[in-house]
Amino acid sequence: MKYAFFPGCSLQSTAKEYKESVQAVAKALDIELTEVPGWNCCGAIDAIYTFKPLYSLALAARNLALAEKMQMDVATPCSACYFTLSRTNKILKEDAATKSKIDEALKTAGLNYNGGVKVRHFAEALLSDVGLQKIRERVKAPLATLKVAAYYGCFMVRPPNICSFDKPERPTRLDELAEALGASKVDYYGKTRCCGQSLGITDEEAMLKMSKDILLNAKNAGADCMMTACPMCHFNLDARQKDIESHFSVRINLPVLHFTQLVGLAFGVQPRQVGLQRNCVSPRKILSKRV
Amino acid sequence: MKRSGNTSEARRTSLEKTNPAEAKNTQPAKTEETGRAFLEEVMKMPGGERILECIQCGSCAGGCPTRFAMNYSPMQILRMINRGMKQTVLSSSTIWVCSSCYTCATRCPRDVDFPALMMSLKNKAITEFMARDKSKFHKSFFEVVSKYGKLYEPELFVKLMDKSDFKSLRQNASLGWRLFRKGKMHVKAPRTEQTPWVRSMLEKTKEKEQE
Numbered sequence: 444m445k446y447a448f449f450p451g452c453s454l455q456s457t458a459k460e461y462k463e464s465v466q467a468v469a470k471a472l473d474i475e476l477t478e479v480p481g482w483n484c485c486g487a488i489d490a491i492y493t494f495k496p497l498y499s500l501a502l503a504a505r506n507l508a509l510a511e512k513m514q515m516d517v518a519t520p521c522s523a524c525y526f527t528l529s530r531t532n533k534i535l536k537e538d539a540a541t542k543s544k545i546d547e548a549l550k551t552a553g554l555n556y557n558g559g560v561k562v563r564h565f566a567e568a569l570l571s572d573v574g575l576q577k578i579r580e581r582v583k584a585p586l587a588t589l590k591v592a593a594y595y596g597c598f599m600v601r602p603p604n605i606c607s608f609d610k611p612e613r614p615t616r617l618d619e620l621a622e623a624l625g626a627s628k629v630d631y632y633g634k635t636r637c638c639g640q641s642l643g644i645t646d647e648e649a650m651l652k653m654s655k656d657i658l659l660n661a662k663n664a665g666a667d668c669m670m671t672a673c674p675m676c677h678f679n680l681d682a683r684q685k686d687i688e689s690h691f692s693v694r695i696n697l698p699v700l701h702f703t704q705l706v707g708l709a710f711g712v713q714p715r716q717v718g719l720q721r722n723c724v725s726p727r728k729i730l731s732k733r734v
Numbered sequence: 735m736k737r738s739g740n741t742s743e744a745r746r747t748s749l750e751k752t753n754p755a756e757a758k759n760t761q762p763a764k765t766e767e768t769g770r771a772f773l774e775e776v777m778k779m780p781g782g783e784r785i786l787e788c789i790q791c792g793s794c795a796g797g798c799p800t801r802f803a804m805n806y807s808p809m810q811i812l813r814m815i816n817r818g819m820k821q822t823v824l825s826s827s828t829i830w831v832c833s834s835c836y837t838c839a840t841r842c843p844r845d846v847d848f849p850a851l852m853m854s855l856k857n858k859a860i861t862e863f864m865a866r867d868k869s870k871f872h873k874s875f876f877e878v879v880s881k882y883g884k885l886y887e888p889e890l891f892v893k894l895m896d897k898s899d900f901k902s903l904r905q906n907a908s909l910g911w912r913l914f915r916k917g918k919m920h921v922k923a924p925r926t927e928q929t930p931w932v933r934s935m936l937e938k939t940k941e942k943e944q945e
Contacts, residue, residue: 483879483884489834602836637799645868652802
């Protein structure tokens with residue numbers, strides 16, 4: 444299996460361990476990921492779109508045009524990029540007036556895009572193309588006794604006409620993945636509730652409250668750790684957990700792992716190779732639960 | 735429009751303390767010119783196409799995870815657009831607090847694309863100079879990306895830093911250190927190959943927007 448790999452900006456910096464773990468998992472499952480050469484910002488959900496809508500679309504279209512040259516489907520591990528690239532794909536297909544404007548902008552960069560790229564989330568590639576059966580066979584160190592709260596966030600499942608990883612209400616595919624790894628799933632309120640990432644700078648207090656509710660719901664439902672599929676959600680729930688704790692004077696201490704980190708661990712990959720040392724909330728206590 | 739009284743008391747008091755002008759906005763404007771002009775304008779925006787379909791069922795307001803931080807609920811905003819209350823809508827906190835999570839659009843029985851509409855209204859508020867300080871984040875993000883082609887977090891943080899707010903400075907420094915220690919904060923700026931396209935594409939889209 445071959446994909447044009449679009450990591451997105453976060454995976455270069457604040458979610459480095461996500462990239463490391465995606466690559467480790469891809470290697471273990473013989474998935475060939477070729478990074479889109481010279482890729483740029485996906486256009487950011489609303490940060491750039493609000494300010495310069497056409498420019499935001501042009502940025503996304505440039506990535507799609509670069510991927511089209513490679514003649515492969517795009518696989519991105521970032522839910523926000525997944526949404527932005529898919530949205531642009533849809534707009535270019537349905538809105539001829541916008542498409543001609545974007546085409547001209549692309550021409551100045553020496554590119555053109557014919558709409559032939561399919562954008563997929565890396566989790567979707569893993570679950571649809573590789574399949575749970577193959578993943579189950581590959582598990583060497585089952586995560587037995589580990590209780591995992593899968594968190595989907597927004598753009599894995601919403602809006603359903605753009606992001607169709609799973610059903611928009613009560614999705615289950617990540618839970619099934621956790622079970623395939625030998626772990627048990629935790630049912631809790633808020634697995635598709637927004638973590639507030641886009642408000643991180645503009646309305647910090649609201650964001651802290653939204654993330655706190657998700658973390659506490661998962662913890663109170665008995666989870667040992669949370670599993671995310673988006674670098675933004677992970678940043679809020681993991682790197683900012685300390686800020687949440689001090690802002691609301693609560694103790695949470697709930698490790699949050701990228702889904703690829705858990706897959707890697709179950710495959711018997713060394714913790715360092717899936718970047719576990721980079722998680723801000725120490726996942727040491729869950730490592731001891733591995734068989 | 736009496737429902738705006740639902741805004742949580744605590745939130746309003748804290749708003750009054752920090753920004754009395756904004757707190758005032760939680761009360762509906764008493765005198766405002768209403769008319770179809772604004773409604774017709776909104777109907778042409780991305781996200782506004784189906785606004786007349788809204789049946790005020792409240793699915794959007796009920797499921798909204800950021801409703802607690804808004805002065806008007808999504809449902810109220812839709813109604814106010816219908817009434818032509820341009821000033822109130824464009825100066826509301828709702829359009830900036832919407833986190834584009836798409837819960838409302840997913841559940842809307844009439845397929846109103848509310849998050850896309852909020853992006854269009856933010857853009858409208860910016861172009862009409864009604865959101866200078868609220869749009870600082872969006873502007874800075876745009877500037878950083880159009881310089882490097884990618885996001886470069888340190889520069890974004892520096893641009894947004896409020897040097898007079900000691901508490902937030904300390905919090906940001908602590909977050910930055912936490913990331914740096916884990917090797918997750920790039921000190922070196924990213925370099926996207928063949929960067930001239932960043933400018934050329936920007937110029938072209940600007941030109942097209944004027945049309």
